[in-house]
Amino acid sequence: xxxxxxxxxxxxxxxxxxxxxxxxxxxxxxxxxxxxxxxxxxxxxxxxxxxxxxxxxxxxxxxxxxxxxxxxxxxxxxxxxxxxxxxxxxxxxxxxxxxxxxxxxxxxxxxxxxxxxxxxxxxxxxxxxxxxxxxxxxxxxxxxxxxxxxxxxxxxxxxxxxxxxxxxxxxxxxxxxxxxxxxxxxxxxxxxxxxxxxxxxxxxxxxxxxxxxxxxxxxxxxxxxxxxxxxxxxxxxxxxxx
Amino acid sequence: xxxxxxxxxxxxxxxxxxxxxxxxxxxxxxxxxxxxxxxxxxxxxxxxxxxxxxxxxxxxxxxxxxxxxxxxxxxxxxxxxxxxxxxxxxxxxxxxxxxxxxxxxxxxxxxxxxxxxxxx
Numbered sequence: 001x002x003x004x005x006x007x008x009x010x011x012x013x014x015x016x017x018x019x020x021x022x023x024x025x026x027x028x029x030x031x032x033x034x035x036x037x038x039x040x041x042x043x044x045x046x047x048x049x050x051x052x053x054x055x056x057x058x059x060x061x062x063x064x065x066x067x068x069x070x071x072x073x074x075x076x077x078x079x080x081x082x083x084x085x086x087x088x089x090x091x092x093x094x095x096x097x098x099x100x101x102x103x104x105x106x107x108x109x110x111x112x113x114x115x116x117x118x119x120x121x122x123x124x125x126x127x128x129x130x131x132x133x134x135x136x137x138x139x140x141x142x143x144x145x146x147x148x149x150x151x152x153x154x155x156x157x158x159x160x161x162x163x164x165x166x167x168x169x170x171x172x173x174x175x176x177x178x179x180x181x182x183x184x185x186x187x188x189x190x191x192x193x194x195x196x197x198x199x200x201x202x203x204x205x206x207x208x209x210x211x212x213x214x215x216x217x218x219x220x221x222x223x224x225x226x227x228x229x230x231x232x233x234x235x236x237x238x239x240x241x242x
Numbered sequence: 243x244x245x246x247x248x249x250x251x252x253x254x255x256x257x258x259x260x261x262x263x264x265x266x267x268x269x270x271x272x273x274x275x276x277x278x279x280x281x282x283x284x285x286x287x288x289x290x291x292x293x294x295x296x297x298x299x300x301x302x303x304x305x306x307x308x309x310x311x312x313x314x315x316x317x318x319x320x321x322x323x324x325x326x327x328x329x330x331x332x333x334x335x336x337x338x339x340x341x342x343x344x345x346x347x348x349x350x351x352x353x354x355x356x357x358x359x360x361x362x
Contacts, residue, residue, distance in 0.1 A: 020311075028307050047306050051313040058317065065318050072311035078301060079308045081252035083273035084259070085298035087280035088290055103352035111345035118337040126329040132322060136333065140341060143309050148271020158315025159322065163330070165313050170338045178342045184350055193346040197338055200305050227277065230270045 014063050020071025027053040040208070045169050045201060051162075079144035086142075086223040093220050096188075104192070108221065111196045112229050115140040116236045124240070134242065135159040138233055139167045142199040145226035153237050164199065171198025172205045187214040195221030248297025255280040 013019050031049035038044040058068055069076070090097070097104060116137055123133050134155030138146040143164045150160035175194050184190055190210055194202030195218030203222050207215035259276030262268075268275075284290060290298075301308075316323070323330065 024307075024310055028310060045306075047309050047313060050307075050310050051316065054310065054314045055317045058314070065315060068314065069311060072314070075308060076311040079312075080256050080273045080276070081249065081297075082301040082305055082308055083271075084252045084255045084276040084280050085301050087255075087277045087284060088295060088298045089302070090277075090281055091284040091290060094285075100353065103349055106352060107345050107349035110348045111341055114344040115337060115341040118340045119333055122333040122337055123329055126332060128326050128329045128333070129322070132326050132330070136330070139334070140338070142305075143312065145271060145274055147312060148274065152271065156319065156322075158312050159319045161309060161312035162316035162319065162323075163334070165309060166330075166334055167338055170334050171342065174335070174339050175342055178339060179346055182343060182346055182350075184346045186350065186353065189346055189349045189353065192349055193342055196345050197341045200309075204306065223277070227274055230274045231268075 014061065015067060017071030017074065019063070020068045021074060023054060023057055023068075024050075024072050024075055027057070043169055043173065045165075045172070047165055047201075048169060051165070079147075083142075083144040083226070086219075086226065089216065089219040090223045093216055096216075097220060100188075104220075104224070107192065108196060108224050108228055109232075111193075112140075112225060112232055113236070115197070116229070116233055117240075120236070120240050120242075130242065131156055132159070134237070136163055137237060138229060139163045140171075140197055140199065141226045141229045142222050145230055149230055149233055153234055153242075165201075168198045168201030172201050175202065175205075176209075187211055188217045190214050191217030192221040194218050196225045199225070244293035244296050245300075247291075247293040248295070251291075251294050252276075252280070252297060252301070255283070 027050040028046065031046040031053060034049050035044050035046045058065065119136050119139060120133065123136050128136065134153050135150050137153065137155065138149040138160055141149065141164065143161045146160050146164045147157040151157045171194065175198060179190050179193065187210055191206045191214030194206050194214070199222050203215060203218035206218040256273050256276035258279050259274070260272035262275050263270055263272045
C-alpha cells in the first residue's frame, strides 16, 4: 500500500468511533499493568494513568477531544446504568444499614457538609474562578453523580470528573494515615469514611487492603453520599450565594 | 439472556428516573433518581434477581474504566486548571483530610455509644 493510501486510511479511521474505543480499552489495560509495576500507588491509579496515556495519544495524533468523545461516549454512556446499579450493594447491606441507620445518616450528613463547605470556603478564600468553584463542589462524590450535579449547578461536568479523580487519589493517600492517627480500628467505620471521602477509589482500596467488611461499608457510603449530596449540595451552594 | 434482562432493568430504572426528575423538576441527576427507583423496587421484590445482579455487578466491577472518557476531558481545561493549580491542590488536600477526620470521628463516637461504650 502506498503512503498516500495509509494517509487516507488514517483520515478515515481517526474520525471513526473504533479508534477512540480501542484506544480507551488498550490505555486502561496498559494503565492497570503500569499501576501494578509501581506497587499500586494511589498516585498512579489506573484511571489517572489511562487518562494521561490517552491525552498523550490524542496530542500526538492530533485528534481533538470532541472527536475522541464521539467514540468514547459509548463507554461513557454506561455510567448512567452503573449509577443505577449502586442500588444493589445498598440493598445487599440493608440489614446492617437499618441497624446503624442513625449513626450512618448523621456521619454521612456531617461528612458531606464538611466536604462541601470546606471545599467552597477554601476555594472562595483562595480566589478560584466561579466555574472552577462550582465544578469543585461535588468533588467527593462518585463521578457519574458528580458530573450530573456539576451540570445542574452550573459547573463544567468534565472538569468536575477530573477533580473527582484527583480527590480519590488524595483520599487514598491520606486516608489510612489519618485513620491511624485518630486511632480508628473498626473496619466498618474505616470503610464508611473512605467511601464517603474518596468514593470509588476509596472503595476499591478498602476491598484491597482493609477487608470485605470495610469494602461493603465503603460501597454503602459511596452510594449514600452520592444520593444525599445530589439533594443537599444545591442548597449549600445557594447558602454560599453562588 | 441474563445480560439483556439485567441491562433492561437498569436502563428502565434510569428512564423512570429521568422522567421523574423532569416531572418533579428536582435538581438531581436522572440516574441518581433511577438508583432510588431500583432500591424501592428491590425492597418491594425482596431480593436481587440473578440477571440484574450479573449485569449490575459487571458494570460496577469496571466502574473505574467508565470514568476514563470524561477524565480525558481534563485536556480541554488545562488552561482553567493551570490558572488555579495551587488553589485546587490546597483545597483538595485540606478539605479531603478534614472530611476524613470529621466523618471517622462522628461515626466512631456514635457507634461506640450505641454498643454501650465498649467497642465490640
